[in-house]
Amino acid sequence: MSDTDTKDPIIGAGVPRIDGPDKLAGRANYAADNLPANMAYGYGVFSTIAKGKVTRLDVDEAKRMPGVIDIFHHGHFPSLYRTPSSFVQGNKVEETRLPFEDERVYYEGQFVALVVADSFENARAAARHVKVEYAGESAVANLAQGLEDNGTQAGGGHSRGDAAATFDAADTTIDVTYHTPVETHNPMEMHASVAYWDAQGDLTIHDASQGVVVERNALSKIFAIAPERITVHAPYIGSGFGSKLWTWPHAVATAAVSRELGRPVQLVVPRQQMFTTTGHRPETRQRMRLATDGNGKLVSLRHEAINTTSFTDQYVETCGSVTKSLYSCPDLTVSHATTQVNRGTPTSMRAPGAAPGLFALESAIDEMALAAGVDPVQFRLDNYAERDESQDLDFSSNHIIEATQQAAERFGWHDRTPEIGSMREGREVVGYGMAACNWEALKRPCDARVSLRADGTVFASCATQDIGTGTYTIVAQAVSDVTGVPLDRITVKLGDSSYPDGPISGGSWATATTLPAIAGAARNALDELKRYATGGNGIFAEASADDLSVADGGLRYDGKQASFAEVLDAARYGSADGEAHTEAADSKYSYRSFGAHFVEVRWDPGISHLRVSRVVSAIDVGKVINATTARNQVEGAVVMGIGMGLFEATEYDERNGRPVNNDYAEYVVPVHADQPEIDVILLDYPDLAFNEYGARGIGEIGVTGLAAAIGNAVHHATGKRIRELPITLDKLMDDVPQAQSA
Amino acid sequence: MRHFDYARAESAQQAVAAHGSERDSAFLAGGTTLLDLVKLDVMQPQKVVDINGVDLDTIERLDDGRLRIGAMVTNTALARDERVVDDYAVLSQALLAGASTQLRNKATTGGNVMQRVRCPYFRDGVSACNKREPGSGCAAIGGVNRSVHAVLGTSDNCIATHPSDMCVAMAAIGATVEVQGPEGRREIDFADFHLLPGDTPAREHALEAGELITHVTLDAPLEGSRSAYLKLRDRQSYQFALASSAVIVRMDGNTIREARVAMGGVGTKPWRAPEVEAALKGKTASETLFADAAKRAFENAVAYAQNGYKIPLGQQAIVRNLTDLTAA
Ligand SMILES: Cc1cc2nc3c(=O)[nH]c(=O)nc-3n(C[C@H](O)[C@H](O)[C@H](O)COP(=O)(O)OP(=O)(O)OC[C@H]3O[C@@H](n4cnc5c(N)ncnc54)[C@H](O)[C@@H]3O)c2cc1C
């Protein structure tokens, strides 16, 4: 970090997003805003059955329609190659099947043809005239059917001690099963690709992507050309929540047909197909078996999770990832398994594994506390792990006890009367509930470049992305921190695969990964500058580099100050550049973020109305780099957690696997009116073992545990334990009439 | 793109003439239903007659105390009109409980009366749906039918709710729909305007092909009454009713002289509940009375796989609304 500490620190300041004005003024170009000359438009024809085969595809009429250029499908599509889809190699995709590879249909809403025309409207109209005949087979429509038809495939786990034996011998036990539905990411910005090939056969693609480098590498495998010949641009993303981490079939198809046609092609995935062919959080079933001894100490914990996956790929939702280490428990088993259904391949959705996993774990902990007769907060304080027992490592930094206590205090937990339904205000029954939240802190390898330029500005670049979370801004803060140059003279460029390799924007690792590389590159640029300053015709030729200090956007020597621009001008260099490479996190410690949510719900039984009225969250994510964007991440995550708890579920017709509520009107997410008072406490303890800034990343942790805190509060208010999300009003009503027939 | 003829009418006569008696012509008002369904390829008009130039956007008080609303008055304008706010609170509240500000700014009175069902099987363009493709069946029966499907007025051919909030208030108030058609003008009682699905779910309303709604005229306000709309749903805003009630009561001390009750979210049309009204009339207000009266509305209700909860929820919407109104 800076070797001068005279001004208010820029790290931690709540500076507004530096990309805000461009977004507000409409100058920020998203993928589909790119309209290269001579561009054609693609529109998909999507399967209307979830399982079977295309037996006949009649494009004759569609081909004759106005503006149609070509129609691609199995049998008329270039032959491509598969990517090994390796996370380690950085060429992962989630759906490994190549578009139009065969005539099979694995899920409803799968591409079966792609119309390219001179306008979006013409392409869409023609797509509706492509006649597709299918030989349909009976679809596996949900998790229960999957288990019945296909059983499970193993998905890994963790085990220590003998959880079954201790369970059988224990004083108090619970054995409960939780269920979470499919959730669809539903970012505002549609998935979109604009691809074109130049005369040399090099590919440029503008894609709504959370990972330009991985996309480049995957496309390089798929098109069998060197990665250097592909450029992926994603300077702005209208959020992704994980759905844009990996390349989906539409991007591959767009690039392929662009090459075939020799002109740019744009394809925007319609909202309906964003429910089918760009991933989702899978359905889960989680059996929880817990036991305590006579002192309310957890002695046995088993978390067995099954999630749905597609028939083409195995995606494991690691529901037990947190269970391994959050609580101290000698005898513990976590297991993951999948079952195949006729849905598209699932993918990471904000806090994958932990979001559904902590719904089950933190609800079960609440049930266990009640069974053991211990206050749920006290139960957690008594049982939180002091070290990571799954890895036999110390935590680098863990303030969960303080987070829980601070949030409890701020929330007013001590006012809670534990009897069910005992807190009332007017017509409403008030319920208090809480849950821990938790997320692994990750850090990936990263490269970055920083240039101090003769015009007095600084240019920083890295091929990571800003997915709307504030990465541009915190990168600029890090550059300013090291160089002392104010933010308005710093330009940050991200989201371009030709920049130095940066991480995908996922796993909450962008901050911890990118900032040290940026800071390193800035320091290297300063070292270069010092060499220029002390070289032949340098401004401080008499000094040695070690004698120079960095201050106020310039160099200082012996009481004399020279701006970077003056130093460069004297030495006749246009810029002083630095690059840096930083490595992935070491394994000396278990690096994790911690926190606790406290939730107040209000249940009005007279009209069966449930709402979340208050949330207090205390979060321990290490050093907070930007107080504004950090708070914003937690608040947004809380709102998403309310959606998960109360509303969100993609509903599939159990007769044929069709996703039914596939639009913004019917897929219910919270609106502003659903947002309660949200009080976020950021603990701000730097985790310097993790990286030089001590920051662990904050994008996902806020989602974890929130649905459980709601469920626990609902139980406190109503006495009903809803083990199947979302907690909709019909599940809380008494004496609901059942259907006489269908 | 899918081509259609477009004509812009300056008068009701012109609109009717341009429309003709073709079943595949459509009037374009705010477009919030029509354009949505055209883009989904569910409605495929060959001819679109834009009526935004037709002078039908005024609200006038008639000598007999009724309120005559032009078909092109927007939902926002109607909800904010002082006469509506003062005399028909239930209507103003119902409008404001619907959709979003942006949609209400575009949506019109005529269009709202004519809005189509929200059944996802109707909208997907693929599933069996007797409304979209008569005779193909009803995918909602035995499918996903939790939120926008009815328990009252359903048939084996269709169970979709009428989605409108505005119409529920109008059903309670009482109204007349004025239409102009190739054969001239006529009036349709609001209660007869929307049709039950029965064996012909594709036939949703009493308009003949080519008839244009010119006005909806509300009955004179019930002297000395108060009214309110209560809408129950999953999220707090921007969702169609799971159950709603429009209630108008005239009290005499603690006695209910007269009550008008209609329901949304539970019926295949805006659902007036005369049996509830009869049970309330002349009785002393109490929650037991309300509960007992509300129950009557659902005596013939049919629960489907996922929407049985609407039977108690609909009753709660009535009871709470009555409780608050009679306490005020
Ligand atoms: C996302 C969303 C949420 C919504 N939420 C709600 C809600 O919560 N509550 C609610 O009540 N509504 C809701 N709506 C529906 C909305 O109220 C209707 O779409 C709107 O009222 C239709 O009016 P319009 O003027 O836009 O009609 P248009 O779309 O222009 O027309 C609708 C239909 O009526 C016909 N038509 C229009 N005017 C006339 C006329 N004068 N005579 C004869 N036929 C005519 C058209 O040909 C067409 O068939 C929602 C809509 C959307 C898209």
Ligand code: SF4
């Ligand atoms: S309920 Fe009505 S609209 Fe829905 S599928 Fe059945 S027939 Fe069609």
